[in-house]
Amino acid sequence: MTDTESGKERRHQVERYRVLAPRTTDPLAAGLLRDIILELGADLNELAEDELWPSKKEAGLRILLTYIGLACAAIVLMISYAEKQQEIALDTLSSYKLKPEPVLDDDPDLKQITPRSPYIQDER
Secondary structure (H helix, E strand, C coil): CCHHHHHHHHHHHHHHHHHHHHHCCCHHHHHHHHHHHHHHHHHHHHHHHHHHCCCHHHHHHHHHHHHHHHHHHHHHHHHHHHHHHHHHHHHHHHCCCCCCCCHHHCCCCCCCCCCCCHHHHHHC
């Protein structure tokens, strides 16, 4: 028997007890019948709530997918932030004007070779 069939059967049972309640003359039986009706009604409410909520497996899967989606969104935000920082750094660097300096100033022992230098004349 499926949950919907058992739920229908319990609803019919509660209705039968509700019909019997006003006809009961014994106070003890009426109290017990009222308690039974309340218990069955509570069970029906729990069944209805269980049908509305997804199973634990589905809920776990939804939570997992939500976390994966949030992680992907965080990664995309971090990448876009890094790209923005890189663009700012490139703009800052491109605004610098570098003064060209001769290479000979780096080492004072270096001598400039010209077509008239003795090194070039020896090779001819």
